[in-house]
Amino acid sequence: MVNALGIVSFTSPNIYVRGIGKYRPAAAFSYVGRYRLVDIPISNMTNSGLQKIQVYTNGDPKVLFDHIGSARHYNINNKHGHVSIIPVRADRYSQDYVSDLEAYYTNLDEIKDDVNEYVIIAPVNWIYKANFADVLQQHIDSKAGISVLIHHEDNVRNQSEYLNANIVFRKENDKDALERIETYIGQPEAGNGSKFDISLDTYIMSKDKFIKMVEEGHEYSKLYWMTDMINHLISQDKLSVNLINYDHPVFPILDLATYYRSNMAMLNEFNMTFFNDPNWPIYTRTNDSPPTIYLGEGSASGALISNGCEISGMVKGSILGRGVKVGKGALVDACVVLPGAVIGDGVYLTNVIVDKDAQIIRKKELTGFDDLPIYIDRRGII
């Protein structure tokens, strides 16, 4: 057991995945065929020994209630452990403007009642595998007010990979100290090959500190997010920040291109082995789908394919969700296909994201770019 309350945070409005984001909160985005993004932080937490977890969510929470349910599938003892889902309440203004701090504020009584002494806050839109028990110990040893998990990128191939990520700026005179966290909006000088310290939006602090920050934030500005509050407190010399570097692979979900890329990244065998760790399983809700069947000329190569699929065509370098049908003579190449989609006979798809239950049966060929895939609407008939 780890002496910490787990908090799964929601994304700020600048994280927007075109199409996919229209239908569900980021926590519910499909990931690598059979998962939803929320499975990653919850599994990290339960594997680390956290037992009490609160999932905060903006957008329509319905699908999360279905998916998380009793949370027993996350390998949690549901007597002394619990996963609660806390949808954002927006009484006065648009839900998009409710900050993470405001969401915590509305639930502060429950947070105060929790017996754990620390909180660990993790986002849904950064895919990584971290042992929070170790991270918490590092935080305690540092004696800092708050610890932030960061990832150092030494040689950024393409600065657009991190558009809208939070970047950590260190103090000029003290490279170990944080000056501010800022959303990266593509400064021209930070070209290819530049170095980034990316914040993984993962915070560790004592619960007392957390409660104080939430209450102060609420007083100060209702539009202040956690990052704003950290910057504010640093500027007033009221917060010491410990940066913990996480030097394993991380995958961001920041927009449609990174959503696509971070799914595809799992086709790389190094990444696959890293994440498919029997000692660190990623849990998800089972759908009791039967195994996948390959019929006729159906085959696959370089692909991850979930259960319940029926494959009569060719699947290449793609990721298929549960229950996808690929028709005779069809070619699915470098695509991310969400559950229940139908790719008709003889249809050729390259670099396409197909949303849930869409049917591509009329149009015979769709080709996107590898850095800008075509997106097909949920339940759309194309």
Add this chain to the structure above:
Amino acid sequence: MDNFNMLAMILAGGRGSRLFELTNKTAKPAVYFGGKYRIIDFPLSNCANSNINVVGVLTQYEPVQLNAYAGAGQRWGLDTRGSGVYVLPPSEKDGTKFGVYQGTADAIYQNIDFIDEFNPGYVLILSGDHIYKMNYDKMLADHRRNDADLTVAVRPVPWDEAPRFGIMNCDMNNRILEFEEKPKEPKSNLASMGIYIFDWDLLRSILIEDAKNPESSHDFGNDIIPRLLNEKKRLFAYNFNGYWKDVGTIDSLWEANMDLINHNDELDLGDLQWKIYTSDIPSLPQYVSPTGRVEHCYINQGAVIRGFVKNSVLFNNVKIQEGATVVDSVLMPGVVVEEGATVNRAIVADKVIIGKNAVVGSADSEKILLVSEDVKGEN
């Protein structure tokens, strides 16, 4: 539990010795089937889907795996208030000697106290080693409509095979007039499936009497059914026409697995109205590498395919390495086929490793080969 409610008892004590090493360390109902299931998932899922809440699983032979597996009722959704899966091995009772279950009827007799706890109106007796999907609720409706004392599920078998089965001879209304065990000259081709619905009060009293009879073999087919017929009780047959397979031999287990690859597969495990539930294993979706090729297969999540697989059923976490070939085979969980090895017409038991360049089974062999131990590779 009100009187209309039916409790199910699954006879899962059989060894299944014709499955050889597959049942050395585990009872037949726990044997793997169909890429992700175990045989007992079928009767248990049928129960869950038929709104039966309480299921007793009678175990005897090598029960460790089976007890651990069946005891976790949440796999089939049988863990709500008032429902459960209860594993019932033979137990020592006051005034009797500790004994094994003597026969199918004796197994139920020894658990009368368990059944009484729930006071059901009806008891459904099932066997734990058949692959089929069946709505027992419909069978119960039939039983009640007929005002029957016992309803026996039957299915038509080919006439030339009828002498191998227990055959029910019925009148026009499906009332059973005669039961013949393995008749030389069958009068009907309706074979008993070993699925019975009894009125509990009647079954209870008959079991108590049968237990006192030293001549009895305490078996439903040999003793209980003939006795009820003698007593002119109302016995009815319930016709079942769907997919049904006894997977009692290596060949029939292989065939039943192969049936799943057939597109017009009658069993249809993808039927959303009648899902078969099983244990949930956390693993990535199946991965076919750029060197991998699959043709006409049934493959579960967690499998990794870097070689060539054709006409085969692969369970979770099977690994087929580069240059390996697997044809017409069933590979159970965790099997590894190393580089350059060939597997043909075989069932490979769980966790077996087929070493580099090894050759296992043959395309020409009539019989299916069972591989239950690691096969050494050659360099």
